[in-house]
Amino acid sequence: MKKKIFIVLGIIAFLFICLVGYYVVTDLQQESKLKDEILLIEELTNKEEINDTDLETLSNYLERTVTKDDYAKVEVAIKGYLKDSFDNILKIVELLNDERIVTVLTVENYREDGKDFVETKKYLEEYTTELEDSKNKYIEYFTEEKVMSYLDTNNLDDYYIDLYKNEYVGDLESALEDKTVENSVNSLLDTIGIMQQIIDLLSSNPDSWYVDDQYINFYDTDLSNEYDRLVEML
Numbered sequence: 001m002k003k004k005i006f007i008v009l010g011i012i013a014f015l016f017i018c019l020v021g022y023y024v025v026t027d028l029q030q031e032s033k034l035k036d037e038i039l040l041i042e043e044l045t046n047k048e049e050i051n052d053t054d055l056e057t058l059s060n061y062l063e064r065t066v067t068k069d070d071y072a073k074v075e076v077a078i079k080g081y082l083k084d085s086f087d088n089i090l091k092i093v094e095l096l097n098d099e100r101i102v103t104v105l106t107v108e109n110y111r112e113d114g115k116d117f118v119e120t121k122k123y124l125e126e127y128t129t130e131l132e133d134s135k136n137k138y139i140e141y142f143t144e145e146k147v148m149s150y151l152d153t154n155n156l157d158d159y160y161i162d163l164y165k166n167e168y169v170g171d172l173e174s175a176l177e178d179k180t181v182e183n184s185v186n187s188l189l190d191t192i193g194i195m196q197q198i199i200d201l202l203s204s205n206p207d208s209w210y211v212d213d214q215y216i217n218f219y220d221t222d223l224s225n226e227y228d229r230l231v232e233m234l
């Protein structure tokens with residue numbers, strides 16, 4: 001009888017070891033899949049130039065889920081965060097490269113939209129709002145509160161929370177120390193502010209200036225000097 005009991009206990013112990021081993025190996029496989037997936041995304045986003053094919057590939061990576069269970073929660077959170085933050089950066093790049101902004105202070109625009117500049121004022125106001133909103137979102141993406149909002153922590157073990165927070169999100173403060181994007185946006189916002197002053201100056205003095213084929217001309221010397229002063233600030 002005792003021998004049978006020992007045999008049964010031995011079988012149970014063996015099965016327990018096998019199950020533990022299975023789950024450990026499975027966990028390692030899931031974590032390896034996750035790391036490989038994030039590496040693929042990093043390789044794309046770290047390229048000096050990203051073309052349309054890269055963007056399509058990146059979109060496919062961000063939309064799919066290659067892990068399961070708790071690792072899937074981490075993966076979905078990481079990709080959701082990366083997708084939203086990357087989309088916001090693309091929006092900033094789009095705004096920075098907006099070709100219309102360079103036409104605001106041209107004779108053609110003065111002729112077509114002057115002298116009240118209704119469309120120009122509307123455009124500059126909307127452009128400024130979009131740019132400021134995108135900049136604020138960019139800064140927000142480097143806050144822990146924003147990062148953690150993507151992770152479903154319900155019934156999630158601390159290991160996975162730490163994995164997401166430390167392994168994949170990293171040092172937010174150090175990342176935010178790079179002011180390249182923020183400085184570029186602020187510089188453009190300053191420029192737009194001066195543009196708005198110039199347009200306001202012209203629209204407030206409609207009878208003091210006119211345009212010919214190539215230049216803007218002034219009847220009033222003080223107005224001309226103020227216009228030149230503002231233009232030199234650009």
